[in-house]
Amino acid sequence: MRRGWTIIGVILAAALLLAATPWTTNQDRAHKIAELARQMGLGEDHAIIEEASKLWWAEDEDVRILANVIAHEAPYCTDRHQQLVAQVVLNRVKDDRFPNTVRGVVEQPGQYHPSYAQSLPEYGTASAEVQRCFANAIKAINGEVECPADVIFQSEFPYLGAGTYESIAVDTGAWRSVTYFNYG
Numbered sequence: 001m002r003r004g005w006t007i008i009g010v011i012l013a014a015a016l017l018l019a020a021t022p023w024t025t026n027q028d029r030a031h032k033i034a035e036l037a038r039q040m041g042l043g044e045d046h047a048i049i050e051e052a053s054k055l056w057w058a059e060d061e062d063v064r065i066l067a068n069v070i071a072h073e074a075p076y077c078t079d080r081h082q083q084l085v086a087q088v089v090l091n092r093v094k095d096d097r098f099p100n101t102v103r104g105v106v107e108q109p110g111q112y113h114p115s116y117a118q119s120l121p122e123y124g125t126a127s128a129e130v131q132r133c134f135a136n137a138i139k140a141i142n143g144e145v146e147c148p149a150d151v152i153f154q155s156e157f158p159y160l161g162a163g164t165y166e167s168i169a170v171d172t173g174a175w176r177s178v179t180y181f182n183y184g
Contacts, residue, residue: 030052031052033048033051033052034048034049034052037049037052061102061103062101062102062103062141063134063137063138063141064134065102065103065106065116065117066086066089066090066102066137066140066141067130067133067134067136067137068116068117068133069085069086069089069106069112069116070082070085070086070133070136070137071129071130071133072113072116073085073112073154074170074179075129075133076129076172077168077170077179078168079132079136080168081168081170081179082132082133082136083136083139083140083145083147084145084147084151084154084166084168084181085154086136086137086139086140086141086145087140087145087147087151088147088151088152088153088154088181089102089105089106089112089140090102090140090141091147091149091150091151091152092105092152093105094149095149095150095152095184097152097184098111098152103117147165147166147181148165148183150183150184151165151166151181151182151183151184152182152183152184153180153181153182153183153184154179154180154181154182155179155180155182156177156178156179156180157180158178158180158182160180160182161182161183161184162182162183162184163182163183164180164181164182164183165181165182165183166180166181167179167180167181168181
């Protein structure tokens with residue numbers, strides 16, 4: 001009987017851990033693909049399962065890099081501001097003028113500080129404010145942020161790019177500015 005309670009306890013702990021860890025839409029898809037392949041009898045070394053695994057971990061890295069960019073570019077800002085910061089990075093990934101990965105966009109010389117793609121925080125181990133950065137990064141990756149695809153600039157300059165999509169005033173009490181999200 002004791003063994004049965006131990007197994008139930010382990011299952012409940014695993015369920016709580018999974019519930020606390022947000023999955024992106026793409027991670028969910030990668031998981032479903034891998035599970036279907038396993039049900040078909042394919043081994044862990046099969047190309048389908050290996051590709052699903054790459055999708056899973058690449059998505060995890062993208063979330064962590066975006067959360068780090070948000071934490072440095074828009075700490076203590078509104079959710080909308082943080083989501084637009086992440087969306088600009090994702091829009092650049094899709095734009096031919098920029099690298100085609102989140103890491104590549106963030107590490108591109110003269111764009112973001114390259115350290116934003118290093119020393120990445122782990123979800124669940126950081127402060128509540130960094131957790132909010134993760135939540136906003138996940139919303140952007142899941143396509144939940146309203147923003148045109150050609151908004152590829154974020155700066156304190158209204159004249160950068162081909163016009164302003166949205167501007168957001170920031171006043172932390174110690175620091176004031178306006179961030180402009182501009183068309184490419």
